[in-house]
Amino acid sequence: MIKETMTAEQRVLAAINLEPYDRVPVAPHPSVEFPLAHKGKSLAVTESPQRWDEFLHDWLDLYDEVGGWDGVTIGGRATWAGFTTTAGGAGSMRYPGQDQRVDTAGSVQFEEREMLSAEDYDDIIKLGWARFVETKFSHIRRGGFITSVSNKATTARLLTDQYLRSRDAWQKRGVGVIAGVMSLDPQMALSLMRTFPQFTLDLYRRPDKVQAALDAMVDDFIKDGIEGMRLTGISSTGIPGVNVACERGSGEYYNLKIFERFVWPYIKKMVETWAAAGIVTTLHFDTNWTLNLPYLKELPRKMCICQLDSKTDIFKAKEILKDHMCIMGDVPPALSSHGTPEQMEAYCRKLIDVVGRDTGFILSNGCAVPPDTKYENFKMMIDTARNYPPSRSS
Amino acid sequence: MSELAEALANLEEDKVKELIKKELEGSNGALSILDELRKGMDIVGTRYKKGEYFLSELIVSGEIFKESMQTIEPALKQSAPPGKMPKVVIGTVKGDIHNIGKDIVATLLKGAGFEVYDLGIDVPPQAFVDKLVETKAGVLGMSGLLTPSFDSMKATVEAVKEAGLRDKVKIIIGGGVVTKLVQTHTGADAFTDDALEGVEAIKRFTKG
Numbered sequence: 001m002i003k004e005t006m007t008a009e010q011r012v013l014a015a016i017n018l019e020p021y022d023r024v025p026v027a028p029h030p031s032v033e034f035p036l037a038h039k040g041k042s043l044a045v046t047e048s049p050q051r052w053d054e055f056l057h058d059w060l061d062l063y064d065e066v067g068g069w070d071g072v073t074i075g076g077r078a079t080w081a082g083f084t085t086t087a088g089g090a091g092s093m094r095y096p097g098q099d100q101r102v103d104t105a106g107s108v109q110f111e112e113r114e115m116l117s118a119e120d121y122d123d124i125i126k127l128g129w130a131r132f133v134e135t136k137f138s139h140i141r142r143g144g145f146i147t148s149v150s151n152k153a154t155t156a157r158l159l160t161d162q163y164l165r166s167r168d169a170w171q172k173r174g175v176g177v178i179a180g181v182m183s184l185d186p187q188m189a190l191s192l193m194r195t196f197p198q199f200t201l202d203l204y205r206r207p208d209k210v211q212a213a214l215d216a217m218v219d220d221f222i223k224d225g226i227e228g229m230r231l232t233g234i235s236s237t238g239i240p241g242v243n244v245a246c247e248r249g250s251g252e253y254y255n256l257k258i259f260e261r262f263v264w265p266y267i268k269k270m271v272e273t274w275a276a277a278g279i280v281t282t283l284h285f286d287t288n289w290t291l292n293l294p295y296l297k298e299l300p301r302k303m304c305i306c307q308l309d310s311k312t313d314i315f316k317a318k319e320i321l322k323d324h325m326c327i328m329g330d331v332p333p334a335l336s337s338h339g340t341p342e343q344m345e346a347y348c349r350k351l352i353d354v355v356g357r358d359t360g361f362i363l364s365n366g367c368a369v370p371p372d373t374k375y376e377n378f379k380m381m382i383d384t385a386r387n388y389p390p391s392r393s394s
Numbered sequence: 395m396s397e398l399a400e401a402l403a404n405l406e407e408d409k410v411k412e413l414i415k416k417e418l419e420g421s422n423g424a425l426s427i428l429d430e431l432r433k434g435m436d437i438v439g440t441r442y443k444k445g446e447y448f449l450s451e452l453i454v455s456g457e458i459f460k461e462s463m464q465t466i467e468p469a470l471k472q473s474a475p476p477g478k479m480p481k482v483v484i485g486t487v488k489g490d491i492h493n494i495g496k497d498i499v500a501t502l503l504k505g506a507g508f509e510v511y512d513l514g515i516d517v518p519p520q521a522f523v524d525k526l527v528e529t530k531a532g533v534l535g536m537s538g539l540l541t542p543s544f545d546s547m548k549a550t551v552e553a554v555k556e557a558g559l560r561d562k563v564k565i566i567i568g569g570g571v572v573t574k575l576v577q578t579h580t581g582a583d584a585f586t587d588d589a590l591e592g593v594e595a596i597k598r599f600t601k602g
Contacts, residue, residue, distance in 0.1 A: 094491060101491050101516040107540050109491050196494050200453045204405065253449045287570070311570065311587075333571045337541035338579050370541040 002389050008070035012176030015362050016239065016280060016326045017302055024356040026363040026385035027071030027178060027328070029284075029307070033107055033371030034378070035059040043096045043107075043371060052162045060169060066379045067386075071176035071362065073282065073307070073328070074243055107371050115193040118202060121209045129186070129217035130224070160231045167232065178305070178362075179241035179282050181228035186217040186266045191248040199248075203258055210262060218266045222273045229279055242274060243282040243307075251291025252311065264295055275303035282328070286367055287311050293320045301325070309333075309366035318355045327355055328362040331381055336365055336373040341380040348384035356390040395433065402434025402462075403441070405454050414465055424469035431462055435505035442590050449498070452589060456501035463504070480600040481531035483522060485513035487538045487546035495568060496537035498589045506593055508600075519546070519553035526559055533599050535592065536582070538569045547580040555581075564599040568592050 002023045006014065011025040032051075033043050035058035063069060094109045096102045102109055116136075124132045134152075163180065170177050184192075190213065191199040202210050229240045249263030271281045281304050283296075288311040296306060301324050308314050308329035317327050330351070335344060348363060355361045363385045369378065398417065401409040417427050438455040441447040482503055486496050493515050500512045511525055522534060534554065536547050547567050554560050566584040567577060577585035583599070586592040 099491075102489070107542065109540065111491050112493055197453050197457070197497070200450045201457055203450065204407070204454050251448065255448050255450070258450065332573065333541050334544070334573045334576050338544060338575055343575075372542050372545075 001387055008068070008174050009176040012071040012178065012362065013239070015360060016178075016305060018323070018326065018360045020359055021390070023388075024352050024361055024363050024385050024390050025070035025176070026382055027073055027176070028069060028378075028381075029073040029364050029368045030059060031107070031368035031371065034369040034373050035062045037371045037373075038062060038375055053165070056166050056169060060173075062378075063173065063175070066382045068173065069175065069382050070385075071178050072170055073178050073364065074180075074182060110192070112195040112197075114195050114198060116190070118194075118198075118206065121202075121206070121213045124213040125209070125216045127216075129189070129220040163232050177241075178239075178280075179243035180232035181225055181242045183221060183225050183228075183242055183244045183270075185244055185246050185249065185263070185270065186214045186221055187249050187263050188246055189217070189221075190214070196248060196253075200253075203254075203262060207261075214262060214266055218269055221266075222270050225270065225274055225279065226277055229277075239280045240278060241280045241282060241305075243284055244270065245284045245286070246289075247284075247286040249292075250285065250287045250289040250312075252288035256291065259292060259295075264292075268295075268298060271299050271304060275300040280304065282307050284367075285309065285312060288313075290316055293317055296321055297324050299325070305362070307364070311366075314351070315354050318357070318361075322358075322360055326360045326362060328364045329366055331363075331365040333366055333370045336377050336381075337370045339374075339377055341374075341376045344377045344380040345384050348381055349388050352384070352388050353391050358390070358393050361390075395437070396430045398427065398430040399434040399437065402431055402455060402458055403437035405451060405458065407454075407458050407461075410458050410462060411465070414462055418466065418469060423473055424466045425473045427462075427466050428470065431459055432505060432507055435459055435502070439502070439506075439590055439593070449589070452498055452502065456498060456505065459505045460501060479507055479509040480533070481509045481511065481529050482533040482535055482596060483511045483513065483525045483529060483531045484535040485517035485522060485537070486515040487536050487543050487550060488516055488518045489546050490538045490540055490543040491515045492537070492539040492569075495539070495570070495589060496535075499535060499537070499568065499592050502589060502593045503596065506597065508596070519550040522550050523553050523557045523559070526554065526563055527557065532563060533596050534563050534565045535596065536565070536567050538567070539571065541571065543569065544572075544576050544579055547576075547582065551581040564596075566592060566595055566599070 005022045011021050012027065014021040015025050032055050035055060036043055039058055094102050094111050127135060167177050167180065194202060225242045246267065249259060274281055283304060284307045286309045290313045293316060304325040306317060306321060306325055306327045308317060308327065310330045310332035314327065314330045321327060331347065335347060351363060363381065398410065398413045401413055414427055435455060438447060438451060442452060484496060484500050486492055500510050503510045511529055511531065513521055513525060526534060536550060538544065538547060551565055554563055565582045566586065567580055567582045568586045570587055572585045572587055574585065584595045586595060
């Protein structure tokens with residue numbers, strides 16, 4: 001066991017601020033499923049409001065069972081800000097217990113379904129995103145329930161209240177809450193609602209229209225992040241944070257010409273505007289962003305966390321970003337679910353040795369903890385951070 | 395390289411349509427057009443391997459190929475039947491409804507000259523086995539994006555074994571989080587997290 005000289009929150013903050021830490025902090029990215037599955041419970045309708053607090057308590061029980069960890073990437077389960085702004089992405093989520101094709105022992109899944117047509121770009125350009133969504137859809141799916149647009153204020157309040165209960169519970173345990181708000185980047189929102197193949201074809205067939213739509217969307221996303229932070233408040237880390245789900249704009253999907261026109265300007269504008277308001281953005285980078293890593297150096301220093309899911313080369317990320325931003329990740333999902341504790345320990349040690357060197361690293365699982373994670377593997381990830389000292393340059 | 399193959403490789407959708415129309419009206423038959431389209435898809439694959447093309451170019455070229463096939467299909471039916479094409483059964487496994495990766499691979503396989511039986515998403519093990527029996531396909535491709543899908547893949551490999559087909563069928567698994575560890579767990583012959591790499595592996599299978 002390493003002799004600890006910092007609190008959990010201080011350790012997380014040190015990593016974000018690129019200052020020395022006593023050891024590498026560990027902060028699992030929560031999945032609603034794993035804590036419930038660990039207790040042998042059904043995963044049906046996990047997102048319904050009736051199960052929010054059950055999930056929170058099971059997650060806290062797991063925290064106690066493994067002897068605690070340092071941070072949580074998101075304070076609560078249902079903390080999406082910009083209720084209508086991000087609702088589009090949630091429209092095609094398919095939940096265990098609500099869709100018979102989705103196993104009640106499995107995860108929430110996303111179904112590619114065209115919720116927008118190519119003709120809708122004109123209305124997005126005219127109305128902006130938030131007003132467009134409210135005009136286009138009479139009902140919005142958020143989490144495991146559907147609400148009418150006219151009832152959105154009440155539902156948003158329910159979500160905020162739940163978030164605050166979660167955040168307070170973590171803070172009582174001294175755990176650093178890294179983000180209070182979740183969001184998407186505009187390109188991701190369009191891709192989710194047009195479907196990836198159709199959106200990709202749009203980039204070739206009607207690029208100017210797509211760009212105009214993205215231009216009309218981005219300010220609503222920025223505004224919602226700030227408004228979300230106002231509602232959920234500053235966490236005990238002292239840093240207000242937004243977690244932005246980015247997946248479909250990476251170098252795995254698109255060449256740099258497309259990235260530079262349709263993806264990067266909008267992520268950059270969001271991060272820069274939020275940074276000016278003191279908000280730290282966690283860029284939740286699923287898929288392979290290795291090609292795009294150099295662009296991240298254009299973002300404000302120490303105002304971002306690069307959260308990787310095991311597809312991006314995290315060691316390359318350290319090389320490129322070590323003096324610029326904190327890196328988080330990236331235990332592969334398959335290692336959590338089908339690996340052994342020995343394999344888990346070896347991988348986490350390698351991460352701590354290389355990516356955790358000096359500072360700027362938070363050990364976490366790639367994307368979210370899979371529902372079929374083996375408890376002993378999860379515990380090994382936590383224990384390795386606690387017991388294995390980071391390497392130092394001098 | 396023919397003009398049509400080049401237009402497809404360069405993702406020039408309108409030009410491809412125009413050239414196909416001209417070739418159908420002229421002396422070139424549908425089989426010759428199909429051959430040129432496949433050459434175009436080969437070039438797309440080469441550019442992807444070189445890092446010049448990305449997933450998006452695979453999607454766009456696949457779409458142009460699909461649309462072109464619809465255009466030439468009536469003429470193709472009147473042409474002499476093409477040579478025997480290797481058969482592949484493909485689908486996303488039981489409990490998983492993701493389709494992007496599987497759809498891309500299915501399109502690329504068609505572009506590479508395979509006869510593809512796409513069973514869709516959430517496919518139970520027995521449905522894979524039934525289709526393998528019916529078509530006598532020599533390759534099974536299973537896709538899954540989530541870790542619980544690994545057990546569905548394993549159950550399907552077991553079902554193929556129980557049906558007595560394992561030594562006649564090569565099995566490849568694919569998906570964003572699939573690794574060597576998962577291949578070992580499922581008992582598949584190969585794994586991939588890259589659409590084109592998957593197609594290349596299937597080509598190797600069918601070349602014996």
